[in-house]
Amino acid sequence: MLDPQGTAVKDAAKSVGYDAVNDVRIGKYMELKVEKSERDIHELLDELCDKLLTNPVMEDYRYEIEEA
Template sequence: MYLAKVYVTYKPSILDPKGEAIKDALHRLDYENVAAVTLGKYFEIKLTPGEKPLAEQVDEMCDRLLANVNMETYRYEITELEA
């Protein structure tokens, strides 16, 4: 069995209003050295080998459901779980 860890965030050209709100709140709490906050999504997907390579399957999942490819970018790591 394998574990895919998927990280989804806004593309750099897209405004992240929730990230900006968190940054402003941190400034109000006297964390003035915070320059930027990026909010994202994190998924853990357990997979068993199939007909397609795992990386191809995870790419398809991200493109079709997990990320809005017009506004978001994603990256992932696939590791083998110990039995």
């Protein structure tokens, strides 16, 4: 999958002397505070990601759950 933004950052890094940077991929990072409910948290997060938070055609996602 093409990542023009990542390529731009890599080229910028090299142009100012950071030759060691060989590849850059850029994505979104989100932290959600979600109240416990009777719904399964994985089911809820998958639904939120698929329907609202990501573009399933171009993006994949992964998440970690931290208990408050």
